[in-house]
Amino acid sequence: MNQIQQVIHSKIQSLVTMSHAAGAMSHSTTTGSVRESYLTTFLKELLPQGVSATSGVLCDFAGRTSRQLDLVLTLDSSLPVISMRDGISLIPVDSALLAIEIKSTLDTDALTQVENQNTSLVELNVSNEVAEGERFIIPTMVVAMETSKLSCSNVSDWVQRTGNTAACCVIGKYFVKSDEPKPVSIESAGNGAFNETLAFVACLYHAVLHLKSIRNFEPNWGRYLLS
DSSP: OOHHHHHHHHHHHHHHHHHHHHTTOSOHHHHHHHHHHHHHHHHHTTOOTTEEEEEEEEEOTTSOBOOOEEEEEEETTSSOOEEEETTEEEEEGGGEEEEEEEEEEOOHHHHHHHHHHHHHHHTOOOSSOOSTTOOOOOOEEEEEEEOSSOOHHHHHHHHHHSSSEEEEEETTTEEEEOOSSSOEEEEOOSSSOOHHHHHHHHHHHHHHHHHHHTOOOOOOHHHHHHO
């Protein structure tokens, strides 16, 4: 391992250790919330400069809104994110790059929730024109600490048939990335290397950089305030 790999690997190992400790709690809802907070902290530490993360609801200038999202990655240089309460924000769609759904346990209900979120995201429009024939759609990634029923193959099939889900990772289990003609998957080597999670971290970083690079419009704050 090089030095960067060692540091990220140690963060993943710490995440897994704390998650296992949280699993000892008798209240399942509390366990889930604690694990999700650990995952959120882990992801926020790995973002490129100029990108922030918050939970909340995306909105557009016409008043349309998304469902509540666990984590939205936003451009610091874009339109303001309006803090509401308890870490929940109202986020102009023009400022958003990527939505991340964070789960303690990945199951079919979680996948259905992501599908519904994707539908609400597709309905949002940015405040200025993009290139002719194009729309700026916010993609989604899914990250979970564990799953008891969904195999890598199950999730790969789901990613292939659903739109706008760019990647899915279960820490210590597998990583699935949307690709053509079919998704690419990496399963855990089972030796504590966390090769699947390291691949997800790399995928997330490069996805954010790519989404920044293809942003070809200037947000129109006036349309939010005056329309």
